[in-house]
Amino acid sequence: MQSRERVNKTTTNRIALGVIWLAAIATVGALGTILLYVIVNGIGQLTPAFIFSWPHGVNMEGGIWPTIQATLYVTILAMLITTPVAVLAAVYLAEYAVQGRLVQIIRFAADSLASVPSIVMGLFGLAAFVEGMGMGFSVMAAALALAFLLLPIIMRTTEEAIRAVPKYIRWGSYGLGASKWQTVSRIVLPSATPRIITGVILAAGRAAGETAVVIYTMGTMINAPILPTQPGRTMPVHLLLLAQEGINLPAAFGTALLLVLMVLAFNLTARYIVSRNRRMLG
Amino acid sequence: MSDTLASHMTGVIPTDNHANKFSVQKLDFFYGDFNALTDITVGIKENAVTAFIGPSGCGKSTFLRCLNRMNDLIPGTRNEGRVLLDGNDVYAPGVDPVDLRRRVGMIFQQPNPFPMSIYDNVAYGPRLHGVRKKAELDEIVEASLKRANVWKEVKDIMGRGGLTLSGGQQQRLCIARVLAVEPEVLLMDEPCSAIDPTSVQKVEDLMAELKDRITIVIVTHNMQQAARVSDYTAFFLQEVAGEPAHLIEYDRTASIFTSPRDRRTEDYITGRFG
């Protein structure tokens, strides 16, 4: 009796572990299929003409340069707006905050902001910046809406990075007669910087891939924006319109591949910084 | 309390040539509303090494941190009684703990060099307090590393990260870092418990050299170390869990280890408990 019970115990164990392996394989498989499909269909498009020239003709033939410029412009502008605020907010939560009503409210607000659907953030950008503040469709309106979307993300990664700095290193600094800000600015932030940068880069990847927020704040007019007050169509929006239109699919695949490569680049840079930093610290 | 106990409580050793660097009067310390230390009165001798010994958890480290207000970093702590440094109460309102900590440096159990180069580690303190010129910094850095008995081992690798050194070297780097801000007092919280024996020897040697110009207070649960390095020893004990710890006996190291006045001190140093 004993052995049979032990046998089906090991078989269930083996089956269960098999299922777990399947789950992992399915996950990697899903990623693989998507990447492979987009690469296979999009690689043909990645000619310098496609990347650097403007779309023309009935169905957006030609290149997608203005959308690339619009995407980079709004992403960088959003980063410039939100990163300082997010990092300093994280410094407050990690270093200065004393457990109390105020901190709970801030944390709840940050979590809520992080879970706002991007379509709602898009309409907010439209109501607040495009119409409310009369900015009209512009890179600035989109950057501000994106800034609110990214704020909680960067706040969280920065706070984790700051908390990862060991306590006794801080005390080492205090022990030398450093003030709080001296300790934070000269010891804590510098040693947390690599992880903070990683968080910022990943957030940039999220901003670059955003559609719902930018479509209602930057509009869809093909334009390589120079001034923040100008409208423009980003790559994700271009992909959406091409896909919905459904005629010029090669351009859609090309845009999708460029988007994925851009996100891949963000991810790999972030990963590189983390590994280089870990090696440097020894 | 028995009469004899009361007399030791005064913590003042009448016949001695050293003046009191710290004079602590009726100090009580609270974590929230838990009274961790009670009624501590002791005079810590200037330019001498004083050891705090006692079983772990008897509050000797906590008391050490009262001397340079490091406990302020822990939210919800407060203390009563007075801690006088050269006659001035460090907890008086308006006293700048930042300046206090510059004058009363601290070394921790876990070596904690900054994630920077060796040079920057030692130069961090002086830079904090306004030293800008490189020549001046170089001079301070070299002097401090020499005083910390680690110069020969690091002088050619100043650019390397502090964390790449061995445990013992790191601890001496931390000592050099503190010396760079010319403290008057050096508090050492079990500095040798996490480092290799040869480094322990070097740290103890440098304590002997430093003590002629710096007051040193060392917390250790290693009685042989206390006997070797200290001139005076204070024995702390928390007799009942949950009850506050207090100072049992304070005397010259020689007499504490040869003829302890209090039976509990004798039990502790003969290893009968704790």
Next chain:
Amino acid sequence: MGPMSLRRSAARVLVLAVVLPAMLVSGCSSRAGAAKTELTVTGSTTILPIAEVAAEMFHEQHADLRVLVAGVGSSAGIESVTKGTSDIGTSSRDLKPEEKSLGLVDTPIAFDAIAVIVNPSNPVRALTTKQAADIFEGKITNWKDVGGSDQLIWLVNRDEASGTREAFSKIVLGGAPFDPKSAVLPGTGQVRSVVADSATSVGYISLGFVDKSVKAVSIDGIQPTEKTVADGTYPVSRVLHFFTKGKPSGLAKQYVDFVLSSAVQSKVVRDAGFLPVAEGRK
């Protein structure tokens, strides 16, 4: 031949109808002051390809002048030209009765036909207008009722902003509501590829976009071809309009004349699968 009632066309680019009032607030007040060098043309997504390519050709000939084209759907185009937020409103449908009093001048620029398309494997080749209407209203739900195989009919419809839907609803359904269970797709190309992939589906797109992947059925016995549209025998066809506030003048007139020139009519209009107005019926 029924009066040439107006129809909408299918191609559609997703742009906020509200873009125009917002731009009024922010950007274009400055433009009105200086000599007019920028023309805004917004409206039907079907006309967008023609207007855009014509704009590019126009810009090549007049480097200092720029024509910004946006496809927001015919209704939004009419609304924006009435409000003055764009200089030309393009529409692939007639003015609604309440729009006739807005003082808009109509300049037809091309003709188009809406083809009812089915999957090539579908045996059905001909439908009457009534049958087509009953299918799209959800009254006929099985192909066997119109001579096909015994299969459920899957309806593919266009979104409410599309001119093609408006025209199709007016001509074929006589304004009756579509079956709400039908799929609602935002673009001509998508309608075409969905019908191409689903054996039992039916949809409608501009004749210009019909290719081998789908089959256009005859309506009331008349197969939609260029000839049958030109001579007006094919019942489901429409006129593509340029509307201007008052007679076209200045830069607007220059552009309208350019669109009516043979360079655009014979080349661009044909490329988009439509019929030039010059050769078409008067």
Next chain:
Amino acid sequence: MTLDPKPDDRAVRLSEGSGRPNADAAPSAGSGLSTISRATYFKEAALQNLFLVCACVAVAGVALIFLFVGWRGWPIFAKVGLFNFLGGYVWHPTKGDFGILTLIVNSMLATLGALALGAPLAIGTAVFLSEVANPRIRDLVRPAVELLAGIPSVVYGFFGLVLLRPIIAKFSGGLGFGLFTVWIILAVMILPTIAAISEDALRSVPEGIREASYAMGATKWQTIWRVLLPAAKIGIIDAIILGMGRAIGETMAVVMVAGNAPVIPNGIFAPFLTLTTVIVMDMPYAAGDHRTALFGVAIILFVISMIFVATIRIISRFGKEVG
């Protein structure tokens, strides 16, 4: 000139000066100990307040969203009445019917289906990463999960539209749109979110618990099933709720594969419209009440996402007491 004692130290943790509560008059701070210079005191105070202001930007953000989206969406509640808006099941804006019950039900159907498919897959992956995988494979799978999280949702939608839809159209005989297609896409999208957080929860279970279980002769699976998953229960539930929040808020991926018919679909291969897709489909041409109604839908979406956040907060607090 000595400064007044600093304000109650709990609020201002400036230079950690803890106010001395003892009564007897402390001797004046002797000449030996310098007092805080006014400049540094104000500098530190200014910095702390600056950081506080930055932290409050998050609060301002939420307030602004409520303010602006609410301001644009509120009139529809007034006009149609909240009950009819939420309760009415006919959504036909051009005819003036603004009932979004159908859309709510569709959103729920899409989300729950995606969870039923995605959550087990995600938790399986999380268990794989924290318990089963050897380091070499783990360093392959984990970046894959992170990358899956990085792919923009519009790329997921495009992929669904161009590859998945035709395949499903073939074997389902329908158009390829519908709940089934949406479930697959959404499941893959929420998988990284749930997997990452579940893995953290599993990894934070102390090593000792695993050893104890193995020591009693439990197999790996028994350890996982009977010990680890219950121990990480709270974290996993949080992950699932976050995944739900992400699924219900997803727009671009869903609009391309849902089919957008404003009805409750009969069958999992029939087109349907959700709370998020109605906005992206109608926004370009909606005007007047229709546009206000879309903002009303946005308010509902925002409230739903806040409810999710509140639930997580309650569960994690409840978890702490019980855990």
